[in-house]
Amino acid sequence: MDDDNYLETFQEILRNVFFDERITIGRETTAVDVDGWDSLSHVRVLLELEKSFKTELRDAEAACAQNVGELIEIIKARRGE
């Protein structure tokens, strides 16, 4: 899976979690750039990412990722990519 696929899937997840088709993200996007995405709603985002990418993300490292790019790198590493 290449970076564009990761970003596309990630974006789709955010759109579904927040019911907002307007959400557009890049690797530099942080939670504050997306309406509704904060530390509380982050748990749901992580759960949906886990389902899509079939990897565990409910831990301190994933919870502390600073932006979308960092989270994608964590996911890739755990998928052995």
Added chain:
Amino acid sequence: MPDNPLPFEPHIDPRRENFVVIGSCISRAICFVLTLSEQFRSHFNVINYWSANPNNVMSDFKIDWNLLASAKVIMYHPPGWSSWGKEETYVKLAANISSNSLGITFPYPSLTAFWPFFVQEPRNLEENTIRNPMQHPRRFPQGDSYILAQLRKGEKSPSEIVEQYVNLDISEMVDLNELMLGNLMTMLSKEKETDIKVVDFIKENYQTKTCFQSAPHISNNIVLHLANQVLKKCGYAPLKESILDSYSELVMHEVPIHPSVIRHFDLKFLDEKYRYQVDFWWRPTFEEYVENYVRFL
């Protein structure tokens, strides 16, 4: 609350030692409960720095480092218990606790499994013509992304949105068990760093007792559970479970839980007719709350 040293001048009795608490809004309730212990009260002055803004809970204050240096106990949320943002002050705090002080780290629990569409309420920044008896505009304690999306689309009338939302089965849209597990695991991983624990209590009691008022706000049952652990750390007897029976919830505000979520988790402590203490003067049922929430009234 920028640059706020303290919301009021604390009463400091020089015959007592200082017990400093630095934390989120829940710390106020914990301080209050601690002072219900006569042993605690007769030994300590309580000085509570608190902020409702979790991202700036430390930077909001001008911490009196001399006061900290002389404190017998310093209780605080350790870095990482939320997306605190400016955590360097926490690191500074932890580094500045002298060997003469007892440092107690405590959690800031949160739970979204009961409110899976939790978001901050964006309309609270708008003017609201509904005012409470104190003439403050009505604010909603938290937002609901599903309803906000329906409003944004503008395809349905407010009545249709209410009807659709009330009749949703949220358990078909969100894996609520996984969300509960995710909430608990997140808290558990953060709890490794704290002296005071909360996850086991939530696991054992969330179906039978009120544990949360809203996603970020604990209820009296958890407040007491946390306070009793602090008392134990200080060498004092725990407070009786009934001590808060005559009090209303110390951490406002209660947010209604969707009936399908109540059914899914088989919550025993409320039902669809339950009236929620959303503010001091307003106790709507779930449906009454949604009718007002959709219309922002």
